[in-house]
Amino acid sequence: MTIEIIPAILVKSREELMSRLAAVSNYVKTVQIDVMDGKFVPNTTIGVDALKDLPSGIQYEFHWMVSRPQEWIRKIKGPHIHIPHAEALQTKDDFEEVFKAVEESGGRLGIAINPDTPLEKILPFMDKFERVLIMTVHPGFDKQKYIATMETKIARLRSLFPKLDIEVDGGINIHTIGAAVAAGANKLAAASAIFSASDVKNAITMLAVEIKKSLAQLRPSARHGAGYG
Secondary structure, X not given: OEEEEEEEEOOOOHHHHHHHHHHHOOOOOXXXXXXXXXXXXXXXXXXXXXXXXXXXXXXXXXXXXXXXXXXXXXXXXXXXXXXXXXXXXXXXXXXXXXHHHXXXXXXXXXXXXXXXXXXXXXXXXHHHOOEEEEEOOOOOOOOOOOOOOHHHHHHHHHHHOOOOEEEEEOOOOOOOHHHHHHXXXXXXXXXXXXXXXXXXXXXXXXXHHHHHHHHHHOOHHHOOOOEEO
């Protein structure tokens, strides 16, 4: 299982999106694009129209912090990873609609859960998800403080699903990334730690250094079969 740093892009214009993609595309395999509708969370970002004809050569995951994510997912075609929020899906029918929308789009499915949401919300549907994104902040705005108590949730999910891709998002920086990896995360979404840096490449490198330090300190049996790549 590969541990991966994923730059998280939260912007309000196509121009900003292209600039940030250009800044990191040579250094990572995947980027996360945050989409907010001002309803599910009290903030808005770029909309679907700004997500058309994205540059090739990199994997995209869309973090849908929106109401009715199935309606947004249907408009984005391609082999992308779609990560709606469990909190936006109130019924079994809501989940089924998302499963169908992702299938129709040609994409792959993950699920995100907020700090206050128990894992029990998503456990009945785990066979449908390629990854689970555990929020380590309350969604809506960047530059929030990492909620360390979420490491218990990460560790529990890892114990239940040893081979699952577990992503964390929120407050990830050189001081917190090691603890998230030690808890069991193997996908690390970072926003401010990368894009607020004067040297983006160096910022990503320093995050990778902290990951390797964390892995070196773990017992071999606790490394989840993971390597950084």
